Structures are given as structure tokens and as C-alpha cells.
Amino acid sequence: MMKEGQILSTIGLGEARERGRCGRRDSKREASTGASLSELPAEVQAFNGDRLSELPADLLLNILERVGTLDAVKTCILSRKMQKLPSMLSQIVIDLSSNDLVQMNGVVADVTDKILSTRSPQITIRKLKLKFFLSPSCCLSIGKSVGAAMVTQKLDAAEFEILSPRDLHLCSDAYRVLFAKQFNNFVRDCPDAFAGLTRLHLRNMRFGKSDLPNILSYCKVLESLSFLMCDAGIRSVLHIEHARLVELVISYGKFKTVELNRLPKLKRMAYNNWPYDENPLVLGVLPQLSNLSLGDACLSQKTLKLSQLLATVPSVSNLSLEFRSEKIWIQPECPKALAPVLAKLRFINLDNLPEECDISWTMFLLEAAPSVEDLSITVWDHKCRQESQNSYSTKTDVKWEPSNPNFKHKNLATLTIYGFQSDDNFMGYVSRVMQAAVNIKKVSLHDRKMCTLCTDKFPHADARPSSYPQTSVQKDSLKKKITEASSKASRAVIQFSS
Incomplete structure (x- = not known):
């Protein structure tokens, strides 16, 4: 240097x-x-x-x-x-x-x-x-x-x-308040800079009640806003309205609820790690919202209903849900109740499902979303991302009504699973999806993901033995079993990672 x-x-x-x-x-x-x-x-x-x-x-x-x-x-x-x-x-x-x-x-x-x-x-x-x-x-x-x-x-x-000049996880509330005051002064002293700003990323700030609306009033052409460990006080409610905002990302804030009201151009929204049992997100008038990403560990008993959460945003086409290898925090629903809000959904990503959970509950999403083309599932006890290393007792299989055995899906083209194991849980699920998805073209099956941080941080943690097929003979045998169980001569290409 x-x-x-x-x-x-x-x-x-x-x-x-x-x-x-x-x-x-x-x-x-x-x-x-x-x-x-x-x-x-x-x-x-x-x-x-x-x-x-x-x-x-x-x-x-x-x-x-x-x-x-x-x-x-x-x-x-x-x-x-x-x-x-x-x-x-x-x-x-x-x-x-x-x-x-x-x-x-x-x-x-x-x-x-x-x-x-x-x-x-x-x-x-x-x-x-x-x-x-x-x-x-x-x-x-x-x-x-x-x-x-x-x-x-x-x-x-x-x-x-x-x-902020302080480490994210070692920053006290007093410092967050100080940093927010310094940032407010920055905005007031340099209004021309913020008047033309299109993207803004902030970290480690605790604002006053009127600060954030005031800041957004300066940022008239802002298109992307990102908060990391920012809030307006413990159990505060965040209201956001903006004429030009296209993207919003909120992670690790202490908001009780985030309310998105008049955001006519918002297309992408991500909300990660809400801390309380109340409804974490209220979606208002968002006519262009297409990409929605939600991630939380949800160690409480609270579960969310997608039919209620997405009631005002039927435009969502890409939905990503992250479970932090903890409890499943969405509630399986009757497809008839959910179908109106998932009519335009084309891509579903379910990330970090706990390994002991039966994944067949995810079928309710396919039944309610006839336009889905791509379904991706990751099953992984990702220890360094878990909120509590002793939380296995809180994880239970999701209770849901089994899908209609005659259910057919015409648009699903690709199924991808990370963390696939050659047991009844996965084998039965893949066969069931192939049986329902009459036009499926590709099934891509991968072993568990690897994380060096998990190994370094928890060297003595017990890991479930992998039953992922290793040899070509094992892979060919599983392909045959899956195809036979799907009850049809499927044209789908089943691929195992090398």
C-alpha cells in the first residue's frame, strides 16, 4: 500500500x-x-x-x-x-x-x-x-x-x-444513539449530497422517532436503502413512505413492527431477524413488489400466515424464506386460502431448514402457487447461523394436511435440494414432486453445504452422518428408485453433484 x-x-x-x-x-x-x-x-x-x-x-x-x-x-x-x-x-x-x-x-x-x-x-x-x-x-x-x-x-x-467506528456486535446502545446524532448532523450539513443520493447503507444507529422520516425527506431520489443494526429504539415501529424507493433491506433491528405504506416503486424487500412476537411486517400499498426475502430463527411459538402477510401484495414473483436452521416460522395453509396471494409466484427459495424436519410440508406452497417454475430447498443445521445451540428441543415437525394425491402442477421445471440424503424423507419428497410436476425437466440434488466457520467454532458438535450417494453405482440406483416411485416415466434429468 x-x-x-x-x-x-x-x-x-x-x-x-x-x-x-x-x-x-x-x-x-x-x-x-x-x-x-x-x-x-x-x-x-x-x-x-x-x-x-x-x-x-x-x-x-x-x-x-x-x-x-x-x-x-x-x-x-x-x-x-x-x-x-x-x-x-x-x-x-x-x-x-x-x-x-x-x-x-x-x-x-x-x-x-x-x-x-x-x-x-x-x-x-x-x-x-x-x-x-x-x-x-x-x-x-x-x-x-x-x-x-x-x-x-x-x-x-x-x-x-x-x-460506524465500533464493531457491530460490541456496540452499546449509547454509541448507537451517538452515531445516529452524528449522521443526522451530516445530513443537515450536506443537504445537496443527500438530495442526489440514490443508494444509502447505514449501520449501528439508534434514531429518534422523527429522524428517519426526516432523513428520507432529504433523500428525494433515493432508490435503495439498507439498515444493519439500526432502529428507533427497542420495540419501536418503523413507518416508511417514499416516492422513489425501489429496494429496502433491514437486518437485526429492534423494531416491533415495520410498516411499509406508500412505496409505489418498491420492487425488492428483505427483512432479516425480527426480535419480537408481534407481526414483524405490515405491507401496505406496494403495487410493484416482486422480490420478497424474509429470514428469522423464530425461537418463540409465533408463526406467520403468508395469506395475511401477502394479502396486499399479490405481485410477488420471487419469495425467499430463511429459517436459520431453527423452527419453521410459517404456517402451512389451505391452498384455496393462499392461492390468491401466490398467483404470480414463479421462484421459491427455502433456505436452512433444520435437518430433523420432514420437508413434505413444503408441498402446500406448490399447491397454492400454480405458476412456480423453480423450487430450491436447503436443509442444513448451519450451526454458526443458529440463534441457540441448545434449541433442538424447540424444533418440531410442521403440522399440515397432506396434499391431494391427484394434485398436478404444470409449470414447475426445476427442483433443487441442498442437503439431500438417501432416506425416506428426501426420497419420498422428490418422488412426490416429480409425480405432481408433470412438466418437470431437472432435479438437482446436492450434499450438505460446507462451512469452515461452523467447524472452527463448534469443533466438538455432533454432526449427523451423511447418506449422500458417493459412487456412480449408488447414484444410478437412487435415480431408478426415485423414477419408479414417481409412478411415471418421467423425462426429468436427475443430477447429483460430483
């Missing part, structure tokens, strides 16, 4: 600004001062320095925009001719890891300022993406630079990903 001064001088800053600004670390944490060819991005290593600098400017820009902006700036040290190129980039992307940002947060602010302040207003910025820590001085510098560009230049898309 180059010193900060070298990066900044490439775009005309000369010597780096004072080290203490924006919490930058001392020189002991900085890497060597050289910028050898071997340190350049892989896309330009095929050239030597002289040949690279002789390329036409438009070709050089095409190469530089395939790497991060800081790498592009470092590359431009090769020649005086190239030092003007950073201010001509149409994509400005600074997306460092958290560890790198500890040392480089100030550089993000300075490089952003210099690139935006020295570029021609005639060059459209197709994409601006900045990740940075919530540091008041750095945020102000970035906000003022981006705000000025919003006013004076053409900017198609702008994204802020703002990290």
Missing part, C-alpha cells in the same frame, strides 16, 4: 495533508513508499510502464475504470500524462475493507474532494460509490464535495455506505 501523500499528489495535492486529520493513523501503520509495477492492479500488469502511458486516453480510462478508484490513482503515477486521468473517470468507486479504512478513511475524503473539484462538468459521472467511517470531519468533507458535484455536474448514480 502506498503512503497517503503519494496517492494525493497523483491528483495534484502535492504533499499529504496533516496526518491527524480525520483520525488517520501514524506512519507506523503505513506501508512502503514504493509503487512498483508488481503492486499495480492485475488489469495493467501485462503492460510495462512506458507502453501503458502511450495508450490513447480513452483506452487508458477504460482500463482504469475496471479497478477501484484508489488503484486507478496509484496506477497514474506511471507518467505525467496519466496524472490527469483520475479527474476524467466516469466511475468513482472507493470500496475498501473495514481494516483498510481504519488507515485510509482520511484518504477517501481527500481523494474524493480532489477528483470532484478538478473534473470538467461536461464529463458525466455514471457511478459514484463511497464507503467511509462515520467521522464528523471526514463526513463533512465528503458531503461538501459530493454536494457541489450534485449541483454543478452530471451524476447518474451516487451511493454512500457509512460504517
Whole structure:
């Protein structure tokens, strides 16, 4: 990694600004001062320095925009001719890891300022993406630079990903309140930047009751909003209304309920890990919602009815449900009651079902959703994702009414199962689906997924022995049994992972 001064001088800053600004670390944490060819991005290593600098400017820009902006700036040290190129980039992307940002947060602010302040207003910025820590001085510098560009230049898309200076799981409530206040000040001090922002990602913030509606009022063209460990207080209710929002992601907040009201353009919504028994999500007027992803461990007795949850959003075509290897938190329902809200559903993904659960309950979804083309199921006791390692006693098989043996599905084309085992649970299920899905083309069966973190974190945890077929003879034998049990000469191709 180059010193900060070298990066900044490439775009005309000369010597780096004072080290203490924006919490930058001392020189002991900085890497060597050289910028050898071997340190350049892989896309330009095929050239030597002289040949690279002789390329036409438009070709050089095409190469530089395939790497991060800081790498592009470092590359431009090769020649005086190239030092003007950073201010001509149409994509400005600074997306460092958290560890790198500890040392480089100030550089993000300075490089952003210099690139935006020295570029021609005639060059459209197709994409601006900045990740940075919530540091008041750095945020102000970035906000003022981006705000000025919003006013004076053409900017198609702008994204802020703002990290808190505290680890996600070690951040106290007091710090979350502090970070929210700092962010509110950032928004008020830089209204032009947020007025043109299209994507916003926030972490570790506890807002006041009126903060979030106020923030959204500044972000008039916002299309994507993501909250990670953000809320408005324990058991608070979040109301969101926005004319332009297309995507919303909420994870690990302490909201009692999330109410989505007037969001006429919302297409994608994900809500993960709601903590309370009340209805976690209330969907209002969302005429374009097509992708819905929900994930929770649900260690309580509360189960959700999809017929109620999706009553106002029959436009959903892609439904993903994540169970954290814990209890099944949706309630099997009569297909007649559920069919009106699943009429347009085409893709179903059921992730991390507990291994001891009979998966035949999932048939009720196929019966209620005649347009489904793809069904994917993952059965896995993914220990490092489980909320409680002692929660097996809370997991019971789902009670449901067996499906009509004469039920037929005309549109299902693909069935995929991860965690397949050669036992009655899986063999019977695959045969039943093939029997019902008269036009199924492909059945893809995989062994359990592997997670090194599970092994490292729980080295002594008991693992169920795998009965996944290993040899070609075993696989051929299972294919024959499944086909025979499906009671028809199926044309479906049954594939086992190699």
C-alpha cells in the first residue's frame, strides 16, 4: 500500500495533508513508499510502464475504470500524462475493507474532494460509490464535495455506505444513539449530497422517532436503502413512505413492527431477524413488489400466515424464506386460502431448514402457487447461523394436511435440494414432486453445504452422518428408485453433484 501523500499528489495535492486529520493513523501503520509495477492492479500488469502511458486516453480510462478508484490513482503515477486521468473517470468507486479504512478513511475524503473539484462538468459521472467511517470531519468533507458535484455536474448514480467506528456486535446502545446524532448532523450539513443520493447503507444507529422520516425527506431520489443494526429504539415501529424507493433491506433491528405504506416503486424487500412476537411486517400499498426475502430463527411459538402477510401484495414473483436452521416460522395453509396471494409466484427459495424436519410440508406452497417454475430447498443445521445451540428441543415437525394425491402442477421445471440424503424423507419428497410436476425437466440434488466457520467454532458438535450417494453405482440406483416411485416415466434429468 502506498503512503497517503503519494496517492494525493497523483491528483495534484502535492504533499499529504496533516496526518491527524480525520483520525488517520501514524506512519507506523503505513506501508512502503514504493509503487512498483508488481503492486499495480492485475488489469495493467501485462503492460510495462512506458507502453501503458502511450495508450490513447480513452483506452487508458477504460482500463482504469475496471479497478477501484484508489488503484486507478496509484496506477497514474506511471507518467505525467496519466496524472490527469483520475479527474476524467466516469466511475468513482472507493470500496475498501473495514481494516483498510481504519488507515485510509482520511484518504477517501481527500481523494474524493480532489477528483470532484478538478473534473470538467461536461464529463458525466455514471457511478459514484463511497464507503467511509462515520467521522464528523471526514463526513463533512465528503458531503461538501459530493454536494457541489450534485449541483454543478452530471451524476447518474451516487451511493454512500457509512460504517460506524465500533464493531457491530460490541456496540452499546449509547454509541448507537451517538452515531445516529452524528449522521443526522451530516445530513443537515450536506443537504445537496443527500438530495442526489440514490443508494444509502447505514449501520449501528439508534434514531429518534422523527429522524428517519426526516432523513428520507432529504433523500428525494433515493432508490435503495439498507439498515444493519439500526432502529428507533427497542420495540419501536418503523413507518416508511417514499416516492422513489425501489429496494429496502433491514437486518437485526429492534423494531416491533415495520410498516411499509406508500412505496409505489418498491420492487425488492428483505427483512432479516425480527426480535419480537408481534407481526414483524405490515405491507401496505406496494403495487410493484416482486422480490420478497424474509429470514428469522423464530425461537418463540409465533408463526406467520403468508395469506395475511401477502394479502396486499399479490405481485410477488420471487419469495425467499430463511429459517436459520431453527423452527419453521410459517404456517402451512389451505391452498384455496393462499392461492390468491401466490398467483404470480414463479421462484421459491427455502433456505436452512433444520435437518430433523420432514420437508413434505413444503408441498402446500406448490399447491397454492400454480405458476412456480423453480423450487430450491436447503436443509442444513448451519450451526454458526443458529440463534441457540441448545434449541433442538424447540424444533418440531410442521403440522399440515397432506396434499391431494391427484394434485398436478404444470409449470414447475426445476427442483433443487441442498442437503439431500438417501432416506425416506428426501426420497419420498422428490418422488412426490416429480409425480405432481408433470412438466418437470431437472432435479438437482446436492450434499450438505460446507462451512469452515461452523467447524472452527463448534469443533466438538455432533454432526449427523451423511447418506449422500458417493459412487456412480449408488447414484444410478437412487435415480431408478426415485423414477419408479414417481409412478411415471418421467423425462426429468436427475443430477447429483460430483
